[in-house]
Amino acid sequence: MERTGERNFFMNAEIIAIGSELLTPKRVDTNSLFLTDELNTFGVEVVMKAAVGDDRERLAAVVKAAVERSEIVILTGGLGPTEDDVTRDAVAQALGRALVYREDLCDAIEARFRRMGRKMAEINKRQAFIIEGAEAMPNDRGTAPGLWIAVEANRVVALLPGPPEELQSMFARECRPRLAQLVPPLVIRRLQYRVAGMPESDVDQLIAPVYKEYQNPATTILAAPGDIQIHLRARCETDAEAVALLALVGARIEALLGDRIYSRGGETLEEVVGQLLRNGMATLSVAESCTGGMLAERITSVPGSSDYFVGGFLVYNDAMKIDLLRVDPSVLERYTSVSELAAIAMAEGARDRTGSTFALSVTGIAGPGGGTDENPAGTVWIGVADQRGAQAKRYRFLGDRTRVRRLSVQTALDTLRCRLLAPAGAGIQRARPNR
């Protein structure tokens, strides 16, 4: 789901991606996502995107229609040296302009090959042709130069290379400054919140009254299982104005969400938890049943996580819980492994066995099989232990196996985050066997 209040655009753009591989069942164009983000920053709205194969006539027709409709037309790909690379020819045809050979561009391409210790092939000369009246944009990551064509005073066509690293580098160096001259300059400031432990609908219901009041800053909400991102983007005439506007709206959102906000700068939950552990000179271990390593995988995806993560136990059946974590067999017999006491014993077992400051445990039924009336698939207990004691909480996650496991991991990380933020003196209510 995505909502945005932004309507303050000044110009329209269309993005056309060229290449037959973009018309197969396995490939989507993603350059347009980068370009849309960049264009939006300049107050330019993307009103249409297209993917076209390596067909000159068809591409020329599509470009012609786009140039008639929109002030900015950006083409990506098809600038290579082979016969399949038709973008230069198609745009020349659409604009009714000639192609001109540029000796200096050919020299630059030849020099690039020489630096790599290779000889330029005759075929690469095709890349030294530019459209009449175009400015060549140097490519510092590849051979194909880009082209910037001012069709009219406020109407441009840009040709960019297809490989993302070439495109992004060229856009930053060559297109941004040119766009800044084209579009009334405004200052952009962004603010991002990330929220765990709340469904998207609850987050939205809570903050909608605030963000709906404002067209500026624009608010976008992005949701993944257990993880909500709130993006604010302010566009103002001065930096001070943008900062003040974000501070005003941000404060209202923070007041509503409080501790549910785990990050204000885009850090992931595993990065935030890692930083809290590092700050507290604390270490962590895990005991995973139904998540089968996914929790530790998330924690150790952060470079340098060996500073605070010591290790843990994958206990995929009762015997392992007993043998490796010394969970009392009578607990499993009486309450099963999907129970508060099992989760607590697992967290305590991991902490005792590793000597870590904190330990997390996850035990439940990821599904699709294995559920019972009492504990249907999606039932998960998450436990946490530290020197203050241990506690566990029951969750019921909905969805398929992957979703249940992801939500379990996200919730376990957030459980630890809350524990790390709790005042040092705060005790944990230690659950006792109820015999």
Add this chain to the structure above:
Amino acid sequence: MERTGERNFFMNAEIIAIGSELLTPKRVDTNSLFLTDELNTFGVEVVMKAAVGDDRERLAAVVKAAVERSEIVILTGGLGPTEDDVTRDAVAQALGRALVYREDLCDAIEARFRRMGRKMAEINKRQAFIIEGAEAMPNDRGTAPGLWIAVEANRVVALLPGPPEELQSMFARECRPRLAQLVPPLVIRRLQYRVAGMPESDVDQLIAPVYKEYQNPATTILAAPGDIQIHLRARCETDAEAVALLALVGARIEALLGDRIYSRGGETLEEVVGQLLRNGMATLSVAESCTGGMLAERITSVPGSSDYFVGGFLVYNDAMKIDLLRVDPSVLERYTSVSELAAIAMAEGARDRTGSTFALSVTGIAGPGGGTDENPAGTVWIGVADQRGAQAKRYRFLGDRTRVRRLSVQTALDTLRCRLLAPAGAGIQRARPNR
């Protein structure tokens, strides 16, 4: 990378996705991937894809151009009941046809709401308008009916709902039979190989001489880190012909790749390994260092994996390797934890501690930090133990932390697969400390 030799298409199609959310920096249209695959199956080539916002005039112009160019035009999305849903109106305008109210469609929508215990809102009546001359296609997953419009004898426009589950269900039930009447019927047969343990370039070099000989079957190669997929698709007039053609080309490819092929039906490597373990009534445990749980996560992503996976150890530092797996401290001191003997001791430790039939171990440097001259980042030892003994092999994986970890997991699973396929009597050369 993707290569295909298929050029035997009979008709052209264009796909137009409608919705302003598809023009934001965060969202791409993926319905077109499903539709492209389906259309290709009918011998229809997708020659252009577009994403257009909720703007009636612009959409009408785009549809008009598409209908002039291509025999099949499929629109997705914008069939909802609100003012933002402009697809019906835009297509009517593009084709110069009127919108007609259909009482029976309104009754069907009303009945659907009634079944959900809700009352149809007045606004939903908009969904009961169809374009003059169109056939309504029932929607069994939502309220919006689809439309199939035969513009000429061999030229159609189809309007499908945007939500993927509605679109896919409607396509299967309503569009496939209609397309079969439109397009000369041919039989399609597919064959898929999955290959582990070889770089894509090696696979391609090996089999290119074979697949380049044939336009039919069409060959597509898809690559993920450590995992190559080879798709063959034969299109023939009879089923027997297609089966024979795939058997012929498939046999040539199998002869070249041999045991590197781990799957012939699309199963994942973790599913194949799981099935081999289950067939052999064998169990598995793991000892993970640098992969930090990713190996076990892959293994346990398969439903029912508790039949053969018992658990394991996350040993993220030397102390854990010694304490949990009883690795000899002198081995770590003398050879470090990134060594053959450490990997062997870890696999043996996991097997001893859990009593599993097989054990896998992974120890290395995922990077970006932690590398040395002798063991640069990306150096990984992978060990396997069973009743025949234990062995380990050194790898050097290139790429970032995530890629190194993924390649390590893939290689570990393939190591186990090869071990499971080895003749029962085959001994393992047991490495001995070299003191």
